[in-house]
Amino acid sequence: MSDVETGRTTTDVPARLDRLPWARWHWMVLVGLGTVWVLDGLEVTIVGSMSAALKSSSTGLSMSGGDIGTAGAVYVAGACVGSLVFGQLTDRFGRKRLFLITLGVYLVATTLTAFSPTALWYFVCRFVTGGGIGGEYSAINSAIDEMIPARFRGRVDVAINGSYWMGAAVGALVTIPLLNPDRVPSWLGWRLAFGIGAVLGLLILLVRRNVPESPRWLFIHGREDTAERVVRDIESKVRGSTGMDLAEVDDTITIRQRRTIGFGLIAGTLFKVYPRRTILCFSLFVGQAFLYNSFFFTFGDTLTTFYGVKQTGWYLAVFAVSNFVGALALSPLFDTIGRARMITVTYVVSGVLLAVSAFLLHSLSAITLTGLGALVFFIASPGASSAYLTASEVFPMETRALCIAFFYAIGTAAGGIVGPLLFGRLLDSAEAAKDIGGLAPGYLTGSVLMVAGGVVAHFLAVHAEGKSLESVATPLTAE
Template sequence: MDRLPWAGWHWMIVVGLGTVWILDGLEVTIIGSISDRLTQSSSGLGLTPSEIGLAAAVYVAGACIGSLVFGYLTDRWGRKRLFMITLLLYLLATVATAFSFNPIYFFICRFFTGAGIGGEYAAINSAIDELIPARHRGVVDLAINGSYWLGAAFGAVLSVVLLNEGFFAADIGWRLAFGLGAILGLVVLLVRRHVPESPRWMFIHGRNDQAEKLVEGVEHRVERETGRSLEPVNASITIHQRHSIGFGTIVKVAFGQYPKRSVLGLSLFIGQAFLYNAVFFTYALVLTKLLDVPGDAAPWYLVPIALGNFAGPVLLGRLFDSVGRRPMIAGCYIGSGVLLVLTGLLFQAQVLDAVWLTVCWCVVFFFASAGASSAYLTVSEIFPMETRAMAIAFFYAVGTGLGGIIGPLLFGGFVEQGIGAVTFGYFIGAALMIAAGVVEIFLGVEAARKSLEDIAAPISAAQPTVGTR
């Protein structure tokens, strides 16, 4: 798979699997954009700013639990089965959210929506890395994770229209936002039916005949699409096939054999999760409550921020494959942290209005977005294939649980306390990002353009890896 030239088949993988991040961006942005509306009694919910933060925390908690449950099942049952199940769960839960009639029901729906999205992270990232050639893995992974922000921009624009009471009643527009997200998810489901199972997973789990047939079919299709003949394969790896791998074995390998990599994964996830979830779940409240931006205009400010976030991974992504993982990841984390400190100082001095605060956020998150995307890339590369989905799930769950649940809860209260408290929250986020960058300098693994089996030999390998198909 690593020797295949880029072809139309790879674009099908990118579209079928990568679009889930657009859904996540849409979900998070809709909540951020409509948060002011949900605090109004006319919305039918009448949440407080603290309850908005709680709703965000509940969503993240669902994502953490979902990632662990579905991540384990992804390694056990296969990539394809789980990325279909998790998308269906998301669809059902987000449609149910549109019919929320009280805060408790709303929180429950947000929990299961998050569970579906969290499960997607484990299933999708593991499948992408196992299907995309090594020389393109960095830029593709970053671009796909960065596509979250296309959903964010779409959600912001959509919210402006749906929150306009000239078009929709106050208790109707925000409900339609969740319904439209489900429609997009249904389109993704139709495309995803054509994405195959990972042949790496199939081979290790004793389905070598199916894996060989699948790879041969892909090779013929790529040769047909590119007009190029593939070079013969000389390297090999011997595998002891098994139908399942115990959870105890997964934990022993991940934390006993690779403790430094575990510290690295946690550091990267905690830093980016606190920063992003803290800022973006409550950004509309900062604009409306502290900077006097009208509630129906607040979503417009997210559009340039979202585009800056998308531009970062896309424009910097190739450097992660050429310059290398360690300098780029460390640079993006530390650079964004320093820029956020400067933004916090200006915000505290009250020299930033809504427009200039947005400009500062654009610059900060141009670099932070590339760093955050690289966190998913890192943990999906540096652990053995049998543990890949579970490793993604664990580091996402723990890192996001610590940073993503605490962040929104803190910021929901900070907004109620004023500019000084919010600034303190920015400093916390900056410190965590800088610390993660320092950890990357000392513990980072250089995985650029290397086969996954060369970065971490499969648990089932009978001898050291010398190559892979």
């Protein structure tokens, strides 16, 4: 494998993909690829609900509170490592090969988790599960963006990333009966919960096998004949399902083909060619990570400790549904009103509302706290999803998967490692003082970082709505 030029080709593949009307084929791509976020939401919520079951020596794994926290950190670490490793492999070996491999890794690991005999086994499986999910994010986001027409790309990305909360809602609801010892034996319930993710992942794999390789990746890597064949097949299916004639296109692009792109060139692209876009993505990922963890990380314990709620699943489900509905409802505006305005508005407004929540903590009940949180994250959810949209479209084709992985790792580490350390201490202090107001500094931290991300977006966001990926960021190999 080499990064030297292997040939040149002039192609109209990007223009042909972007001019397609929405069709049944695009739905197949979304079902096969987009449902990874449902799996992640399911995993995180289920694990967050089963700490009591895992601590029991008779029905669980005799894990301590510290072990539970370690398992969470191990999952996050696996996701960060997996995203970076599989992200680079996705740019090197192709989207399809990696989105099949990463889902396979997830399936095997989450199935083995259900059969954990010891805490160590559980830790290893959680790390590998996180690795599969982290790898999914880079492989899937890049593949979706390269096959969805430009005029639909914003709404599709935002809605699909928001489907994480559909998985979270399902996870919150299924744990109610599964972790009820009157309905399911305690030793079995938490193991069955992991089995749900495995079954869903297997169904996704069956659909995903029919999703082709990204034609954009193919022609850049010297396989223009295969790219042409894939696009012709897509066009045939679109004509068949819509009954529409497809307009001819004139736009072409000439590519100096490479088998691989050197890591030094990728790093230079990030920090030398597009430093403003790098600052933008960093601000968006860190802001949304801290906003979510400042509220969501402490939400379940807050309900139990300060409001006496014994079954938090229903409250978590309401919170999750508001996130998903917000992403679904507001996603079209990212293509009509535009990226810059929508990112700025969602980040700033949700950050300000969380700050208001911090000052109202002493006057809220469990229901009003949940309602206010639902409002905050109805607006924040499409903003957080737009961070992934931004990272996936503002960098050149050859670096797309690794760039997504890089910023995903930053956001995940900030939200899943630094966030819990900070907000966990605030929660412990608030519990010791029996004062819910002790959570306010955490809320305000998330608020400030979210508003800061919105301000950065106001000045640096890229107006990518309706534009081809090649016009937003010219491929490194383009003439």
